[in-house]
Amino acid sequence: MSDLHGIARGIRRRALDLTIQKNGCYLSQALSAAEILALLYGKLLHIGPSTAPAVPGPFPGVPRPGFHPLGADYNGPREPGYDRLLLSAAHYAVAVYAALVETGRMAPEGLEQFNEDGSSVEMIGGEHSPGMELTTGSFGQALSQAGGIALARRLRGESGRVFVFMSDGEFEEGQTYEGVQACVHYNLDKVIVFVDVNGQQVDGAIADVMGIEPLAGRLEGFGAAVQVVNGHDLEALEKAALVEHRGKPLFVLCYTDTARGVPLLEERKPYLHYVRFKSDEEKRQYADFLAAM
Amino acid sequence: MITETQVHERNLVRFAADKPEVIVFSGDLTGSTEIKLFRDTYPDRFFSLGMAEQNMMSWAGGMAREGFLPHVHTFAVFMYRRALDQIEMSIAYPNLRVRMFGFLPGITTPGGVSHQAVDDIAVLRGVPNMTIFETGDATDVESVLDLAHAVDGPVYVRMIRKEVPRLFPADRPARFDRVRVVRSGGSGAGPDLTLVTAGITTEEAMRATAYLAGQGVSVEHLHASTLKPFTDEQVVQSAAAGRYGVLSVENHTVSGGLGTCVAELLAQHGTGKPLRKLGLMDTYAHGASQQYLMKEYHLDALSIVRAVQEMIGESFDATEEDLAAVRLSDFAATGQLEAL
Numbered sequence: 001m002s003d004l005h006g007i008a009r010g011i012r013r014r015a016l017d018l019t020i021q022k023n024g025c026y027l028s029q030a031l032s033a034a035e036i037l038a039l040l041y042g043k044l045l046h047i048g049p050s051t052a053p054a055v056p057g058p059f060p061g062v063p064r065p066g067f068h069p070l071g072a073d074y075n076g077p078r079e080p081g082y083d084r085l086l087l088s089a090a091h092y093a094v095a096v097y098a099a100l101v102e103t104g105r106m107a108p109e110g111l112e113q114f115n116e117d118g119s120s121v122e123m124i125g126g127e128h129s130p131g132m133e134l135t136t137g138s139f140g141q142a143l144s145q146a147g148g149i150a151l152a153r154r155l156r157g158e159s160g161r162v163f164v165f166m167s168d169g170e171f172e173e174g175q176t177y178e179g180v181q182a183c184v185h186y187n188l189d190k191v192i193v194f195v196d197v198n199g200q201q202v203d204g205a206i207a208d209v210m211g212i213e214p215l216a217g218r219l220e221g222f223g224a225a226v227q228v229v230n231g232h233d234l235e236a237l238e239k240a241a242l243v244e245h246r247g248k249p250l251f252v253l254c255y256t257d258t259a260r261g262v263p264l265l266e267e268r269k270p271y272l273h274y275v276r277f278k279s280d281e282e283k284r285q286y287a288d289f290l291a292a293m
Numbered sequence: 294m295i296t297e298t299q300v301h302e303r304n305l306v307r308f309a310a311d312k313p314e315v316i317v318f319s320g321d322l323t324g325s326t327e328i329k330l331f332r333d334t335y336p337d338r339f340f341s342l343g344m345a346e347q348n349m350m351s352w353a354g355g356m357a358r359e360g361f362l363p364h365v366h367t368f369a370v371f372m373y374r375r376a377l378d379q380i381e382m383s384i385a386y387p388n389l390r391v392r393m394f395g396f397l398p399g400i401t402t403p404g405g406v407s408h409q410a411v412d413d414i415a416v417l418r419g420v421p422n423m424t425i426f427e428t429g430d431a432t433d434v435e436s437v438l439d440l441a442h443a444v445d446g447p448v449y450v451r452m453i454r455k456e457v458p459r460l461f462p463a464d465r466p467a468r469f470d471r472v473r474v475v476r477s478g479g480s481g482a483g484p485d486l487t488l489v490t491a492g493i494t495t496e497e498a499m500r501a502t503a504y505l506a507g508q509g510v511s512v513e514h515l516h517a518s519t520l521k522p523f524t525d526e527q528v529v530q531s532a533a534a535g536r537y538g539v540l541s542v543e544n545h546t547v548s549g550g551l552g553t554c555v556a557e558l559l560a561q562h563g564t565g566k567p568l569r570k571l572g573l574m575d576t577y578a579h580g581a582s583q584q585y586l587m588k589e590y591h592l593d594a595l596s597i598v599r600a601v602q603e604m605i606g607e608s609f610d611a612t613e614e615d616l617a618a619v620r621l622s623d624f625a626a627t628g629q630l631e632a633l
Contacts (some may be wrong), residue, residue: 015606062421063387064422066445126386134387136382137382139377141351144355144383144494145383148356148357150355151356152360156359174347181345185343189369
């Protein structure tokens with residue numbers, strides 16, 4: 001677990017560093033999701049070594065006949081026994097990129113391309129971006145695609161699991177419930193969904209914008225298996241992901257803190273969707289904090 | 294005229310026989326979209342996704358990524374209208390081989406505005422990577438699975454169902470991005486005008502052109518089965534040769550459908566001939582019989598004849614009875630339908 005703590009700390013440091021360098025980033029998402037992604041890339045995912053270049057190439061163009069970019073190559077080869085990771089909340093791309101660097105799947109130079117014109121390391125990535133298999137960002141669609149992928153893999157007799165990373169805001173979208181319903185209907189127990197329940201969205205606190213609780217009750221009502229954990233507790237996260245859930249998709253609801261590890265952000269809550277500094281003085285404060293991190 | 298029933302139902306089973314990767318999705322409309330026989334013949338390849346079309350389209354994208362060929366069946370409105378973002382993000386952007394069969398095009402249903410796909414072609418023509426076919430007879434319906442199968446990307450098919458006319462020989466399938474010459478304008482001086490139709494308007498147009506021929510008006514009639522891409526220079530050549538321009542007739546709004554395809558093509562080639570469009574004139578329709586609605590929205594044979602009259606500045610006093618008296622089977626039998 002000490003390695004995983006190190007990965008989580010590295011994800012936070014790299015995201016904060018980028019936020020300072022580029023004066024703006026989806027920082028709070030990396031802070032709330034750091035342990036979840038550390039666990040996935042550091043231990044839980046059964047995947048092979050990256051088959052992609054350590055330093056990502058430029059944007060390769062959109063998918064077209066005869067060409068399909070595969071950001072998922074950073075997650076290793078597609079093999080029947082290997083797991084997949086599908087990022088539903090594409091705004092968390094920076095956290096995935098940082099996790100790839102922390103686990104040796106991408107060179108640190110890759111992060112320097114973040115949000116640069118012509119780069120594939122985009123702010124809200126697509127399937128050409130490192131670590132991404134789907135083009136998400138329009139919320140609530142990855143779970144349905146994961147269901148299709150998991151059903152296809154079951155038809156082929158594959159043993160690999162399909163992990164999905166979702167944000168809690170996606171549980172305001174109607175399609176999410178269609179996806180849960182269908183995954184339950186087809187008994188897709190290879191589908192394991194980590195939900196970053198950080199309680200915040202663009203306009204503020206989820207409870208004020210459009211409440212989604214009781215989330216566990218909703219999902220249990222649909223017939224899914226549900227685990228509720230502290231999303232910063234690595235042991236609890238792992239235990240929840242390994243729980244028996246035969247015949248049902250598993251949702252691990254990870255309750256998290258958007259300022260975790262960077263207490264300076266507390267004063268901005270609940271407006272943390274995109275962090276940009278308002279003055280040079282504020283930027284210096286964060287730079288000093290990073291230096292001591 | 295010969296009509297046949299359940300053409301897609303039988304053809305889909307034939308088509309899928311040697312293609313184990315072909316799977317079929319139903320959105321709770323298994324009987325209504327002619328996939329019952331597929332379900333009963335290949336139950337392991339049939340998937341019920343219920344009344345949850347957003348999920349169904351994304352789910353199809355997921356399975357297509359894994360090498361399956363989802364053939365998604367439901368009423369068109371529940372795909373292109375209800376689940377457009379899912380079609381774009383889960384299927385079209387990644388250029389996946391999902392085949393969407395949209396039933397109840399335009400005014401073919403008494404189900405009213407909620408069930409009538411009046412702007413599907415306009416909406417989906419704007420979607421990058423999308424290929425679009427429309428079916429107007431049994432031969433089109435039989436052609437379209439093979440046409441779609443050859444496309445490396447998403448395909449939308451405007452489907453007709455139940456009892457459909459056999460307008461074209463079964464052994465002369467539709468060709469990709471090629472219009473079919475239903476009636477030639479004749480050699481030499483060129484036709485008086487060019488008529489372009491697709492889907493159910495073709496049968497009406499065939500009645501109209503048969504009547505017009507009897508009045509000494511020569512019409513070159515072209516039938517389109519591919520609506521995206523739409524590049525066949527036969528349309529341009531015919532329009533350029535004609536005296537009075539082009540008339541398009543579509544079971545769709547006149548913005549963004551067949552008439553717009555024709556307009557763009559003619560403009561690109563600098564053809565400089567007038568184009569008149571018959572179709573739903575920027576309006577939704579309502580629930581009534583197809584026959585009634587075709588008259589109301591001027592898609593029927595008599596409306597086509599009247600539009601031609603206005604274009605060429607002549608008057609024939611055509612009546613419903615005159616057009617009803619036209620028996621299409623007679624023309625097929627006597628070889629008057631040329632170059633089918």
